[in-house]
Amino acid sequence: MRATRLVTLLLLLQNRGRMTARELAEELEVSVRTVYRDVEALGGAGIPLYGEAGHAGGYRLVDGYRTRLTGLTADEAQAAFLAALPGAAADLGLGEALAAARLKLRAALPAELREHAGRIQERFLLDAPGWYGDADRTPHLAAVATALWERRVLVLRYRRWRAPEEIERRIEPYGLVLKAGRWYLVAGGPSGIRTYRVDQILGLTELDEEFATPDDFDLPAYWARYLADFRARLHSGDALVRLTPEGARRLGVEAAGDGWTETRVPIESIAHAHGEFLRLGTDIEVLEPAELRARMAETVGALAARYRSPEL
Template sequence: MRASRLLSLLLLLQNRGRMSAAQLAGELGVTARTVYRDVEALAAAGVPIYAEQGPTGGYQLMDGYRTRLTGMTSDEAESLFLTGMPQPAAELGLGAQVAAAELKLMAALPTPYRDASMRIRQRFHLDTRGWYREPDAVPHLLAVAEALWQDQTIEVRYRRWAPRPGEVTRRLHPLGLVLKAGVWYLIAARRGQPRTYRVSAIVDLRPLPETVTRPEDFDLAAFWASHVDRYERAETDEVAVVRLTPSGVTALPDVLGPKAARLALRTLTPADPDGWRNATIPMENVAHTAATLLRLGPNVQALAPTQLVTHLTDAIQTMARLYPA
């Protein structure tokens, strides 16, 4: 453990230049006293490290010194694909490995490339979450990932919403994990067919001793692309007809999302004398569509189906009673 920390300290100084004891302690998750001892150990081992006093002082390596001790562990190498996503890496229990792998990659790069890498990191950041959303609670994510890595069968108690809401028990062979808009999905085989499960909906999980051979022809990225396409096309099977003001038409992309708005805008009818235009929009279900349309306020009127009109009428009348004139 200490050897790994000494190497991390050395690579931090090599990659970033002068750093104070407090900065090093924060990066390594130790106390400043531990940093002092580690610096002494490195100096005793012949590493040309020295300290400068003063407000802007700190530890740094002698100019021109570079270590070649950059060999990665297997865990660090496996975590490389998550280097741009610290939160997902932490959720998978790989935060420390990602940080160590990044340090070693930076140390191995020639100086011009290392400087370019730092410039990119300072200027670009990937945030996979949606606005106003907390990440799903995924207490069983680590267990799912372990079973996935070991090709191990699991038994899960799963909270589903369709076709009938309730909890069900399933025996699954994990095939992959996907992070989509801040939500983790498990792709797992059940009865020989790959299916999709939201990890946050797993209520309980039990690993089973049975291991299963992973299908050689299964392509996770291709399966997911096909699944997303089927899901989004399925949403258009049910539609609603609405009237929109010019402001309502303009607001459609923000309210429906870009893809659904494109479908709706293709169906726009010519404007009537008051400027209203009819459109057909994808409808996931009555409650969801009603909540979406309410965001448009007086700039939309639902015309069909009857269930949607009734739902909106009841909701608006209830709201009106809360705000009497």
């Protein structure tokens, strides 16, 4: 991509000083003629570089010139525009800061790259929440984020799924995670590191007390372990089922052929599997466990009775 090559050429000159057209061509893996065209394009974009003739000549930047985008390639600049989450930034109280950062980033790019980055924003959009639900209401997210930046201890009033449903807990916020449109707070406390859904926070108080995040805490590593443990707890059993080719496709199972496929699949619980398998209609038959098969049969029988044509 030419935009990437132009930035690389600029950074080569900035980092190494003078370079000949042949040296640049070898680094960029292009022809010398291409280097001449790229140098001309950079000059037209306002980059102050000049060429020196002779055996010791070459191209160099005007003394004192430094690009404000040191080390950022065109792909990286595009990724910065593509990966930013305006909604998430606004939730965290950083909407204006993100807008200002984008303006500064765009201004720092050469004209050709600036136009290319603009097209990225016009053509790509990341919408994090799922189809069948709006993003959770998180009125306390900004306050949690502030405590996180400032390393302040919080006292939470929190709603959880088991009794007692409402609890109060003193925590040290270590990090925030946005997963499928839902915010999670990772925090230390009396019982170790725990994960809290931000939308379940009923109230909070920030204490005039600072804390230090443990040196060995790594948020991505913690989250990866948390997800692995969650999936292990989620699939507490399995079921033996028969699937049509369509049922196998929808369940993400490799079909044995054109007929029925018999396979075991992990399930969270009898109740959860019952609801999930009903979605497959006639493309699935549950063989085991017996309790799940009986519940499926009971539901199918009730549905058949409900939709049976009334006798005339």
